[in-house]
Amino acid sequence: MTKRLVLVGGGHAHLSVLRALAKKRPAGIDVVLITPSKHQNYSGMLPGWVAGHYSQAQCRVDLDPLVRAAGVHLVLEQIVGMDAARRCVGLSNGQHLEYDLLSLDVGSETDTSWLETLGDKLLPVKPLDNFFARWPHVLAAAKASRGYRLVVVGGGAAGVEMALAVQHAFTSAGVDGHVDLVASESGLLPGHAKRVQDRVTRFARQAGLGLHFFRGVGSEEGVLLSDGRLLRADRVIAATGARAPVWLGMSRLTLDEHGCILVDKYHRSVSHPNVLAAGDVCARTDAVMSRSGVHAVRAGPILGDNLMAILNGISLQSYVPTRHSLYWLACGPRCAVASWGRWSAEGQWVWRWKDWIDRRFVRKFSETTPGEATPMLENTP
Incomplete structure (x- = not known):
């Protein structure tokens, strides 16, 4: 039987999942990506855009080539609810979509x-x-x-x-x-x-x-x-503290005190193992992770591997968050401060490193290898 994998959100982690699907997609699965826009804006370049250093086109990833290379149905809608017991998500257009395997990368509010x-x-x-x-x-x-x-x-x-x-x-x-x-x-x-x-x-x-x-x-x-x-x-x-989407409160998933999905070291829901999550929407039961896009980026490849592993019935990999994250703090002009634990540095050269890393991230997911998977037209299943 064909199984349905539903990806909710086009965030940093799901970009890696789409690349994994484009390279090696398991047989017998139908994959749907639900996201409100064809473009994924990269948060790391937002301050540079506001300061006038980038155009908006330079700060975002066009999802269309990725989803076509991965053979994924693209549904341009907002998710407004889910029921983990019934294995379905609710869309803003009133439709419900059932899933066998669900991955959430919707970020925070x-x-x-x-x-x-x-x-x-x-x-x-x-x-x-x-x-x-x-x-x-x-x-x-x-x-x-x-x-x-x-x-x-x-x-x-x-x-x-x-x-x-x-x-x-x-x-x-x-x-x-x-x-x-x-x-x-x-x-x-x-x-x-x-x-x-x-x-x-x-x-x-x-x-x-x-x-x-x-x-x-x-x-x-x-x-x-x-x-x-x-x-x-x-x-x-x-630019105050982050909070989990309100609709998670009715999802029947086990949440932490802040309303985030509690996940294990494989980023599976502790209450519903057919639901995985990455980024700000989740919290680990065994480790403390800061609210940083760094973890969504680093967990992305492992999330992709684990989704493929579940579909193929093989062992999963754990994501081990680093003790310290390297932050690149833009300071208005083309100057930045680097922060990693007790170490720090500043200057135009730090900005140039940040600029190179950010542009490389966007470029990485804007380039796909032709013919990696069978293209599929957008539609709402």
């Missing part, structure tokens, strides 16, 4: 629960498709205004990179405005070495960012800080 009062002023970094669509309008509005005020909320890597990128974009475009960065009392880049924090803080002050080490909540006028001050804002970009 930006947790904006304490900023919702901002209404239309709020722009979360995720989902990326929405941010890529809206940012050009924000920049255009800033260029057409006097005294434009933009606030970035979030002191982690995403918030710091975004604030520095926006500041550089404003400076390059001659915007009459000001950029504030709101972090918590923990300061910038909690979890990174002090030397890294000092380097990035220096970049932020030199760029002219307003730094605020207080918690903030949204108001109609802007962001209200825990010390009582109000940061008035025309736009607030949220």
Whole structure:
């Protein structure tokens, strides 16, 4: 009997799965990829795009050649629910799709629960498709205004990179405005070495960012800080903590306290072994993994191998996360800070390394070998 493998999300890990299918696809399987767009935006290049160093086309992977090479049905829809007991997922168009084997790489959402009062002023970094669509309008509005005020909320890597990128974009475009960065009392880049924090803080002050080490909540006028001050804002970009998609709460999968899918060392659901997951949507039961795209990229090939192994009835491989991840932190201009454990470095040469790695990643998944698998037309099964 033909078995159906359903891939939900075109994220970093599933790019590797598609390549694995294109190279060696097991017989007797029907593969479906559900994702809202034909293009997968690469999060690592988002700050560089905002700063004006890249075009959007340079920051994304066109999924169409990959899915055709892999012989995969492409369904351009959002997933809005799933029932692991019934082995089916629900789509935004009202259809349900059954599966024998399911792989989830849908990423996370930006947790904006304490900023919702901002209404239309709020722009979360995720989902990326929405941010890529809206940012050009924000920049255009800033260029057409006097005294434009933009606030970035979030002191982690995403918030710091975004604030520095926006500041550089404003400076390059001659915007009459000001950029504030709101972090918590923990300061910038909690979890990174002090030397890294000092380097990035220096970049932020030199760029002219307003730094605020207080918690903030949204108001109609802007962001209200825990010390009582109000940061008035025309736009607030949220680069706050990640949260799992809400629909997972009704999936019947075993989740952790944050709503993420609990998986074992093979990245199988601990409650439903026919469901695998990678990236921010999952959490390991046996290891602590940071919320970093690095793990999605590195786990991708192993996820692909394990899906093939399950279909072929052979042994699975475990993914062993590294103790430290190497971070490349873009700092607005073509300069960056590297962070790995207690080691760090900065300069234009770090940017050039980051730029080379990012471009290589996009190029790797934009090139396919002709004739690797039988092409299949898009359709909704």
